[in-house]
Structures are given as C-alpha cells and as structure tokens.
Amino acid sequence: MALFAVATAFVLRAQQSPFPTIAPPGQPVPADLPERVPADLVIPSINTEQNNADKLARLFNRDLRDIEERQHEIISSLEALTEPTIESFSETRIGFLSLAKPKKEKWIQIDLGEPTTPEAIALFPVTIQNNSGETIFGYGFPRAFRIDASMDADFSSEESIGTYELEEGIRWPFFKEIGGFECRYIRITPLSYWRDKDKFTHTFSLSEIMIFKGERNVALGKKVQYFPKEGSIERNNAWSHRFVNDGVTAFGIPQGQEVSPSIGYRSKSKGKVRNSWVQVDLGESLRLQEVRMILADHESEVPDTRTRFPYPITVTASDSPDMRGAETLGRVVPQDIESIGNNPISIPVADGWGRYVRLTMESSRPAPMGFSLAELEVYSEDRNVAYGKSVVGSHDLPSNKMAPQYLVDGYSSRRNLTSYPSWVSSLEERFVLLREYRELEKKRRDLVDQTFTRGVISVITGLLGVIALSLIIFTQGRIRRKKDLEDLRQRIASDLHDDIGSNLSSIALLAELGKTEAGEPELVTEELTEIKLTADKTIESMRDIVWLIRPGEETWKQMMTRFRETASKLLRAHEYSFVESGSMHDDRLPLEFKRDFFLIYKEVLNNIVRHAEAKEVLIEVLTTRGKLDLIIKDDGKGFDNLDANFREGNGLRNLRMRAQAIGAKLKVQSEVDSGTTVQLTAPLP
Numbered sequence: 088m089a090l091f092a093v094a095t096a097f098v099l100r101a102q103q104s105p106f107p108t109i110a111p112p113g114q115p116v117p118a119d120l121p122e123r124v125p126a127d128l129v130i131p132s133i134n135t136e137q138n139n140a141d142k143l144a145r146l147f148n149r150d151l152r153d154i155e156e157r158q159h160e161i162i163s164s165l166e167a168l169t170e171p172t173i174e175s176f177s178e179t180r181i182g183f184l185s186l187a188k189p190k191k192e193k194w195i196q197i198d199l200g201e202p203t204t205p206e207a208i209a210l211f212p213v214t215i216q217n218n219s220g221e222t223i224f225g226y227g228f229p230r231a232f233r234i235d236a237s238m239d240a241d242f243s244s245e246e247s248i249g250t251y252e253l254e255e256g257i258r259w260p261f262f263k264e265i266g267g268f269e270c271r272y273i274r275i276t277p278l279s280y281w282r283d284k285d286k287f288t289h290t291f292s293l294s295e296i297m298i299f300k301g302e303r304n305v306a307l308g309k310k311v312q313y314f315p316k317e318g319s320i321e322r323n324n325a326w327s328h329r330f331v332n333d334g335v336t337a338f339g340i341p342q343g344q345e346v347s348p349s350i351g352y353r354s355k356s357k358g359k360v361r362n363s364w365v366q367v368d369l370g371e372s373l374r375l376q377e378v379r380m381i382l383a384d385h386e387s388e389v390p391d392t393r394t395r396f397p398y399p400i401t402v403t404a405s406d407s408p409d410m411r412g413a414e415t416l417g418r419v420v421p422q423d424i425e426s427i428g429n430n431p432i433s434i435p436v437a438d439g440w441g442r443y444v445r446l447t448m449e450s451s452r453p454a455p456m457g458f459s460l461a462e463l464e465v466y467s468e469d470r471n472v473a474y475g476k477s478v479v480g481s482h483d484l485p486s487n488k489m490a491p492q493y494l495v496d497g498y499s500s501r502r503n504l505t506s507y508p509s510w511v512s513s514l515e516e517r518f519v520l521l522r523e524y525r526e527l528e529k530k531r532r533d534l535v536d537q538t539f540t541r542g543v544i545s546v547i548t549g550l551l552g553v554i555a556l557s558l559i560i561f562t563q564g565r566i567r568r569k570k571d572l573e574d575l576r577q578r579i580a581s582d583l584h585d586d587i588g589s590n591l592s593s594i595a596l597l598a599e600l601g602k603t604e605a606g607e608p609e610l611v612t613e614e615l616t617e618i619k620l621t622a623d624k625t626i627e628s629m630r631d632i633v634w635l636i637r638p639g640e641e642t643w644k645q646m647m648t649r650f651r652e653t654a655s656k657l658l659r660a661h662e663y664s665f666v667e668s669g670s671m672h673d674d675r676l677p678l679e680f681k682r683d684f685f686l687i688y689k690e691v692l693n694n695i696v697r698h699a700e701a702k703e704v705l706i707e708v709l710t711t712r713g714k715l716d717l718i719i720k721d722d723g724k725g726f727d728n729l730d731a732n733f734r735e736g737n738g739l740r741n742l743r744m745r746a747q748a749i750g751a752k753l754k755v756q757s758e759v760d761s762g763t764t765v766q767l768t769a770p771l772p
Contacts (some may be wrong), residue, residue, distance in 0.1 A: 148538040154531045161520045161527075168520075169343055169505065169513035179426045182213055182294035183331040184227060184320040185313070189280060189289050193318075196274035197296055197332060198240065198310040200437075204269050204300065208234065208248070209511040210261040211295035211336045225257035227292025229277035234263070236270035240312070246270070255281065259518030260338070262511050273298055273306075292326075295336045301469025302506040303377060306332045308435035324426075334433040335426070340381060341510035345503040351383035351461035352494035355484040359453035365480035366445035367463055367473045367495060372406050375439035377466040378416060380432040380446070382424075383459040383489075383500045397421055398448040398458065402434055404441030414439055431464075444473070456482070459489065461500045643671035646681065647708065650688060654706060657692045662703045669710030672771075680772045683745040684717075687753075690745075691719050691765050694738055699723025699763065710771065717767040725757040 187193050199205075212228040234248040248265050275296070280289035298306040311328045313319055320326040354363050380400075399420045403413040417434035424432060444465050448458050465473040478491040485491070497504055505513075651665055695701055701723030709716040739755065742765075746753040751769030 148534055151531060151534045151538060154527050154534070158524060158527055158531070161524050164520055165517060167344075168517045169341075169510055179324040180327075180330040180333055180335045181215070181325045182211075182292060183311075183313070183328050184213075184290070184292040184326040186318045186320070187280065187289050187291060191315070192276065193291055193314065194274050194276040195293070195296075195311065195313040195328065195331065196240075196242075196272050197298060197306045198312065199271050199273070199298065199305055200309055202238065202269050202271050203298075203305055204266065205236075205273065205298050205305065206266050206301070207262065207264045207299040207508050207512075208273065209263075209295075209297040209299070209507075210275065210293055211297070211338070212257050212260070213292050213294045214258065214337060223283075225255065225281070227281045227290040228253070228257050229280060229291055230255055231277070231279035233276045233278060235274045235276070236265075236268060237272045237274070238270055240272055242272070242274060245274075248273075250278070252279075254522075259515050260336075260511050262515040293331055295334070296331050297507060297511065299508040299511075302471060302508070303466050303469045304334065304433075304507050305469075307334050307377065307433055308332065335428060335430045337428075338514060339429040340431060340499055341505050341507050342499055342502040343505045343510075345498075347498035347500060347502055348488075349490070349493035349496060349498060350488045350500045351381075351459060351498075352463075352478070352480070352491060353383070353457070353459045353484045353486065353489040354448075354480050354482045355457040356455055356482040358455065360450070360456050360482075361453055362447050362449045363456040363458065363480075363482050364445050364447040365460070365463075365478065365483075365491075365494065366408075366410075366443050367465065368408070368477040368479075369442050369444065369465060369467075369472050370476060372440055372442045373467040373472060375404055375416065375436045375441060375444070375465060375467055376469070377436055377464075378402050378434045378444060379462075379464040379466070380434075380460055381462040381464075381499050381504070382432070383461040398450060398456065400432075401447045401449060403445050403447065404439050404443065405445075406440075406442050408443055410443065410445055413445070414441065416444075457484075460494060462496070462498065462504060463494050464504075642673055642675060644673070646676065646685070647671070649685065650706075650708070653689055654692065654704075657689075657696055658704055661695075661701060664705055666705070666707045668707070671710060677772050680749050680769075683749045684767075684769070687742055687745050687767060688717065688719075690738060690742055695719075695721050695723065695763075699725075701762065713771050715769045715771050717769075718764065720762060720764045722762040725759050725761050725763050727757070727759050 183195060185193055185195075210228075212225040214222065214224050215226045216222050231250070231252040233250045235242060235245045236248055237243075237245040239245075246268055249263065251261070251263075253261065275293070277291045280291055282289055296306055297304045309332060311331055313328050319328065321328070352365060354365060356363055399418065401418050402416040403410060404416055405411060405413040407413075416436050416439045419432055419434065444463075446460075446463070448456060450456055463473055463478075464471045473495050474497055476495055478494045480491060483491055647667060654663060654665055692704075695704060699721050701721035703722050705718075705720045707716070707718040709718070742755075743753050746767060746769075749769055749772075751767050754766045754768070755763065756766075757763040
C-alpha cells in the first residue's frame with residue numbers, strides 16, 4: 088500500500104515531450120536549453136552568441152574557436168537528421184512503471200511468440216510532469232541495465248546482448264543493433280535504479296520497448312512478463328505492462344525530412360450509409376503480419392484524433408476483391424484512437440493471409456459518412472508490401488492533394504515516412520549531438536568568462552609590448568639603414584676607384600709617354616687616340632654610376648631603356664636584337680638590385696665585344712610568375728667550360744658573385760665555335 092501511495096503522488100497529468108517547448112510571450116527560453124521549438128514541429132535551431140565578449144575571447148583562445156567549429160559541425164549534422172514531431176500528447180498509455188526496493192531484482196521481458204532473429208532493440212524513456220508542475224526527463228529509466236535473450240521463458244539458458252550505463256535524465260531512445268542469434272524472449276534487467284531528487288523511492292519505468300526485424304517492430308502487441316508483481320503499477324489507464332509494447336510513444340510518427348506532396352486519402356458518402364470502406368490490392372496472396380494506419384491532417388491544423396476518425400474500424404483480408412470469405416484481422420474503436428496521441432494505429436496480425444486488405448468504417452445507423460487517412464501500410468516478411476499498390480474505395484472524394492494513390496505513396500500528411508529502426512537510430516544520434524552541443528555551450532561560456540578577463544589584461548600588456556617592440560624595430564631599422572647606406576658608399580667608392588680611377592691613371596700615363604715621343608708624330612697620334620678612347624670609356628662609366636644612384640630613375644621601364652642604350656653603344660659592330668616579354672611593374676627598384684643586375688648585363692656585353700668575335704647577338708628579358716630571366720646569346724668562338732683544364736677568369740667569378748648578391752642563379756653554356764649563352768634567373772624584386 089505504501090508503494091501505491093507513493094505512486095499516487097506521481098499520478099501524472101500526461102506524458103510530456105522530451106523536447107523543450109516555446110517560452111510564453113515576453114519570457115526567455117530557458118538558458119540551459121539552446122533549442123527553440125516551432126509551434127507545429129520540433130526543429131531545434133541553435134545560434135552561437137556573437138556579443139563583444141565572445142568576439143574578444145575568440146581572439147585569445149584557440150580552444151574556444153575549436154569548440155565553435157565543433158558546434159557548427161553539430162548543427163550541420165542535425166540538419167541532415169530526422170526531425171521528430173510532437174503535435175499532441177496522450178494522457179493515457181504512458182508505459183510500464185514499477186517501484187522497488189534497491190537490492191531486489193526486477194525485470195521485464197517480451198515473448199516474441201516464436202523463434203526470431205532480431206536485428207535491433209530500442210528502449211523509450213518517459214518524460215512526465217508531476218503534480219507540482221516539474222518536468223522530469225527520463226523518469227524511472229535505469230542508470231544501468233542488462234539486456235539478455237533466450238529461447239526459454241525462465242532464461243534457464245540465455246545469451247547476453249550487453250550491459251549498459253547511461254546518464255540520468257535521458258531524453259532520447261536507447262538504440263542498439265543486435266544480431267547473430269535466434270531467440271524468443273528478450274529481457275531487460277535494471278542494475279541501478281532511478282531515484283527521484285528526494286530519494287524516497289527507487290523507480291523503474293519504460294515508455295516503450297521496440298524490437299526490430301527488417302522494417303517492423305516484432306514486439307508490438309506481444310505478451311509481456313515482469314517480475315516481481317509487487318510494486319508494479321496496474322491501477323490506472325496511464326501505467327500498465329500492456330502499454331510497454333503498444334506502439335505509443337511521445338516521439339510521434341516515424342518521419343524523415345522530405346516534405347509531403349500530398350495529404351492522403353479522403354472518403355465522403357453522398358447519402359446516408361451504414362458503412363464506408365477503402366481497400367488495397369497487394370498483387371498476390373501474402374502472409375500478413377501487421378496493418379498500420381496513419382491519420383491525415385492538414386499542415387495548418389493541429390491534429391485532433393477524435394474528430395478525424397469518429398467511427399469504429401474493422402480490418403479484413405481476402406483473396407477476392409469483393410471480400411468473399413474475408414478474415415477479420417483486427418478492430419479499432421474511436422476510444423482506442425483517442426488514446427494513441429500522434430502515433431500510427433498499429434494492428435499486429437498473428438496469422439493472416441490475403442491479397443486484398445480492406446478498412447471498413449461502420450456506423451450504428453445510416454448517416455453521411457466521411458473519413459481521411461494519410462497512409463496505409465501492410466507488412467509481410469517484415470516489410471511494407473502496400474507501397475505503390477492499387478487502391479479503391481466505396482466513396483472516394485479525390486481533390487488536389489487527396490486521392491486514392493496518396494494512401495500508399497510513402498508519405499504522411501507532413502513528411503516522408505521512414506522505417507522505425509532508421510528513425511529511432513536517427514533520433515538517438517540527434518539527441519546525442521544535442522547533448523554534446525549543450526555540454527560544449529556550457530564549456531564555451533565558461534571559456535568566454537575566463538578568457539575575457541585575461542584578454543583585457545593581455546590587450547593592455549600587448550599594447551605596451553607593441554609600443555616597446557616598435558621602438559626597438561625603429562631603432563634597429565635606423566641602424567640597419569645607416570649600415571646599408573655605408574655599404575653602398577663603399578661599393579660606389581670601389582667602383583669609382585676600380586673603373587674611373589683606373590681609366591684616369593691610364594690617361595695620365597699615356598700623356599706622360601706622349602711628351603717623350605714628341606719627335607715621333609705617328610706615336611703621338613696613336614697615344615692621343617688611346618687617350619680619347621680611354622676618356623670616352625671613363626665618361627661612359629661615370630654616366631653609368633650617376634644613372635645608378637640618381638633618384639627617380641629606378642623603375643623597370645627606365646631600366647629597360649638603359650639596357651637598350653647600352654646595347655646600342657657596345658654592340659655597334661654587331662647585328663643584335665633586343666626582346667622583351669611578360670609584364671613589368673612600375674614599382675621602384677631596390678638600388679642594390681638595380682646596380683648588380685645592370686653591371687652583370689654590361690659585363691656580359693663587354694665580354695662579347697672583347698673576346699667572342701661574334702657577328703650576331705640576341706638579348707631577351709622575360710618575366711613570368713614573379714620570376715625574371717635575362718638571356719644573352721652570341722655566335723662567337725665560344726670556349727669549352729667542360730674541359731678539365733678550364734679555369735674561370737675574374738670576369739666569370741665577378742658575374743657569379745654579383746648574381747649571388749641579388750639571389751639569382753647564373754648559368755653559362757658555351758661550346759668551341761658554337762657561341763655562348765648566359766642565363767640569369769632572379770626573383771622579381
């Protein structure tokens with residue numbers, strides 16, 4: 088009696104949705120649940136907060152960014168999963184409830200009626216609201232339990248499917264794929280009982296047990312056994328062992344994501360009749376296992392099972408289209424329909440055969456009769472054999488979205504229908520992802536709070552560090568620029584000394600010799616000619632140095648102009664061509680690059696003039712993909728640089744040193760009597 092008194096304290100208003108509901112207008116959604124639920128469909132929508140604290144914290148914490156990336160992945164996964172619908176609740180047929188002593192064994196088992204090879208099992212939790220208005224998720228669902236299978240009712244020989252431990256407050260169905268064995272009985276034994284917050288009783292409850300083979304729940308309507316009888320609640324229409332496999336859950340119809348193109352089938356008699364029927368032709372006589380009906384409703388309407396189907400239904404099967412010799416498979420009265428909530432009407436068939444399956448609505452007296460159905464499914468060999476088959480009715484009333492063919496098109500009035508196994512598996516995955524999201528959201532908020540304070544301090548410290556670093560970089564930059572300027576001065580001085588100084592010394596020496604040879608006019612003329620040539624060379628060298636360091640003459644266009652001028656002066660005695668290809672930018676060239684690149688070019692031309700004895704010269708400047716190629720070919724006498732006795736002179740060594748200074752590669756190819764090719768490849772500055 089004490090146990091029943093406790094149970095009475097939990098006489099429930101109704102089984103509740105395991106999903107959060109919309110908050111009343113003007114009130115926020117509970118902070119611990121990020122889902123927002125539309126009025127007609129439960130479609131969680133998750134939005135990451137984007138306030139200033141989040142944005143600042145994201146800058147300083149890589150873990151926070153990882154969490155948010157995972158949250159976005161979860162959202163994408165949720166969008167691809169089945170969305171459960173919760174459109175109405177049943178105040179009856181909640182499930183099985185037992186109150187027990189902590190150390191006393193309890194179990195509940197399903198007799199499948201015959202040896203069966205099951206493929207999966209699903210256990211549905213109960214979500215209830217007690218008399219104080221508190222919603223309890225996973226009410227009575229054991230925290231740890233064992234699932235066993237046997238061919239014997241007393242489990243004298245058994246095979247363990249597995250032992251499982253779950254978190255308290257579970258909201259989603261437990262789903263487990265099984266297989267590889269044959270059994271008749273499946274038993275669930277709690278190992279750790281659920282306890283309410285006041286810890287005054289231990290409870291074991293399940294909303295539904297489903298055992299799957301193919302597309303069908305083979306546990307539907309089968310015999311249920313439980314132990315012990317003491318403590319099990321059988322005193323009202325909410326709790327009973329009979330409700331644990333009646334196909335009624337708080338999760339509704341097994342549906343997918345695809346929007347239905349139809350509402351279903353509608354029948355309406357023109358006059359007063361005693362019955363109205365609709366039947367499906369399966370195409371051949373089959374062994375029938377289950378008949379499932381899904382009520383129709385319009386998208387804009389809240390479904391009310393009492394008004395949609397007010398008549399008793401008799402389900403019959405026959406091998407004749409006029410139902411001669413029909414076998415009755417089952418019967419449903421309006422009171423049964425009223426208690427199922429938003430679930431299919433399922434009629435298990437023990438041993439039925441037939442080609443034609445007819446649903447007959449019967450009235451106690453003649454009256455205008457009408458009814459509607461979204462879908463009729465007939466199962467044989469654990470699959471729906473009515474899909475796409477021929478449908479006829481006694482009082483068909485077709486319209487745009489309601490016609491006989493829509494009774495077997497695979498859609499409810501809202502979405503496409505799926506098999507129970509894939510639907511339950513998707514539900515479990517959805518809720519696991521939602522739980523992970525909630526855990527991540529809590530962790531994310533904690534990280535935001537922690538990181539925000541640290542971030543403010545880091546910003547201030549960072550600003551001070553940036554200022555200090557800027558001062559250091561500025562100082563080091565000045566020192567480096569000063570050193571670079573000094574190095575440039577040294578190189579210009581070296582150029583002046585080596586080139587201009589050498590030429591001026593030659594002029595002085597030739598002038599001195601001219602004084603001693605005053606009596607020999609021919610020698611004087613020769614010396615004066617040499618002085619002029621040296622002076623011209625000196626002037627040209629001076630012009631080159633001035634051009635190199637003159638401000639404003641530092642672009643590619645000016646560089647190419649100088650290259651052409653130099654070629655025209657040095658190659659006067661040769662036939663030559665100058666080719667440019669690619670695109671050149673108009674940015675200023677670094678002085679270092681400009682100097683070494685030009686001197687390499689000039690040195691190669693001088694070598695051709697002095698040593699090659701060439702007749703034709705080809706100069707190419709190519710720019711592609713951030714790379715610069717300078718190619719100079721001549722048809723002169725060449726040399727064998729592959730000869731073991733060949734030694735590079737100062738000219739080639741200077742070219743390689745200058746190329747290395749600008750990060751370029753220098754390649755020289757030459758053969759005796761076949762000319763020489765010099766290729767310089769450098770990155771564009």
